[in-house]
Amino acid sequence: METDGPGLIFTILSFLLALTILVFVHEWGHYIVARFFKVRVEVFSIGFGREIYGWTAKSGTRWKISLLPLGGYVRFFGDADAASKGAANLDSTLSAEERAVCFHFKPVGQRAAIVAAGPLINFLFAILIYFGLFMSYGQPVQPPIVAGLAPDMPAQAAGLQEGDRILSVAGHKIEDVRDLVRTVSLYPKMAVDITFQRHGQRMDSRVTLAEDLQVDRFGNEYRRGLLGVQLDAPTEIRTVGPIEAFGDSVSETLTMARMMLTATGQVIMGIRSLDDLGGPVKIAKVTGEQASLGWLAFIEFVALISINLGLVNLFPIPMLDGGHLLFHLFEAIKGSPVNARIQEMGYMVGFALIIGLMLFLTLNDLQSL
Incomplete structure (x- = not known):
């Protein structure tokens, strides 16, 4: 039987809660691995734009919540922007001590590990959610x-x-x-x-x-x-023990990832309609609906979105983590960084693709609603 959905305020708050948790987890993955490799982290932001609340830690990192809550970023020392593009003339402007803590002067393997940590911790977060559910409920x-x-x-x-x-x-x-x-x-x-x-x-x-x-x-x-x-x-x-529950949690996460990739592939090949893709409006709507069913349904949905976030960020599109990893792979094979002009063009194309897709999905969501 069809029922009325949750109210607008409840939906918005549920969506912001889920998004804030997942953005924090994703960016914390980048942050913690960067700190492990002794990279100076200048900013850890939940949201974009003007800061509305923040504090500076002893490490020098500015932790802040920004005005536009649709995402977040970690900015490393030497970054020109939130996309971790290197600032101009780094070679000539940094001292030896500064180079030692600059992301862009770390070995390519360490930079790749820092980039990959964001999506990977989204998968780990989903595994931990399923682990808790299986241990609690069998x-x-x-x-x-x-x-x-x-x-x-x-x-x-x-x-x-x-x-x-x-x-x-x-x-x-x-x-x-x-x-x-x-x-x-x-x-x-x-x-x-x-x-x-x-x-x-x-x-x-x-x-x-x-x-x-x-x-x-x-x-x-x-x-x-x-x-x-x-x-x-x-x-x-x-009833399952910790070892079996962890194995089941990994299996569940891989199953969900496989299903998402299969459905996405079907859309790309034209087997499925583009209407089957959901943008931010549709995700917010479903988040509110799941939250209205209780905290258990909400937590399970957060696990699904965490897997989705990890997968999307691994797509080889510049501006996304997968695009950065692709540049790092070329650098590792070539033995030197990809030409700065090529990277710049890649970021521009990636940005246009992401903005265009987001606009299309948002319009599609609004039309379906």
């Missing part, structure tokens, strides 16, 4: 055993029968019902390979999945793949 387990078949649906066409255990779909291992639902949902109206087990014998089939338009309690529509099986095996809550 793991729900429901075996993917077919209990019935819907008539004239893909499962029937694939030759599935009652009692079959589904082992994989589209090459992805299926261990429980949750894996099955997640994987099938990614491939509406697409042909997939299905492997299942019948009386101890492995069998393979290929079938085109159906499409199901689902509407959640807030009226959001989702286009998902549909196999057409009934799965009535009882769900058990399995």
Whole structure:
């Protein structure tokens, strides 16, 4: 049943809370590894623009909250801007002591580690969230055993029968019902390979999945793949220890990352509509909706956004961490930094791409709302 969504103020506050947590985690990853390599950090900012509150630590870092809360940055000694582009004429203006603490004079491996630490700690943060949830609530387990078949649906066409255990779909291992639902949902109206087990014998089939338009309690529509099986095996809550919980947390994070990359790839290849991409307005809306369902749903959603933030920042686009890593890779191969003019052009193109995409997604979000 469709219900009214949370209020505007609640949605904005929930979104800002989630964004602030994730931006802090991401930038802290850059910060802590930079400090490990003895790089001087001049600014740690949550948000952009004019400072509204801040303080200077004994290390000399200015910690601050800025006016525009849509992101954040860490500025290292020697940076010309928040994108960590090196200031002009660093070679001739810095002393030996200053070079020792300047990001741009550190070995390329250390600079790459500092850049990669932001996205990687987003993945680690999601792993820690899942670890806490699994340790606190256990793991729900429901075996993917077919209990019935819907008539004239893909499962029937694939030759599935009652009692079959589904082992994989589209090459992805299926261990429980949750894996099955997640994987099938990614491939509406697409042909997939299905492997299942019948009386101890492995069998393979290929079938085109159906499409199901689902509407959640807030009226959001989702286009998902549909196999057409009934799965009535009882769900058990399995208690896990720390080692197993950590392994499950890593697996859950990798599964979510795989699903996000698969969906993004489908959009790029034109298989999925651009409408399936969400911009800041849509993310804020869903954040408020999840927060209205309780703190547990909110925390799980924060884990998903943290994984998404880590993935997006690893895309090889200048201005993003992935773009910086690409330049560092070229430098490591070439033995010298990429030409400053090429880097400048890359940053300009990257900035234009990011701004253009954000504008498109925002307009798309507003139109869908």
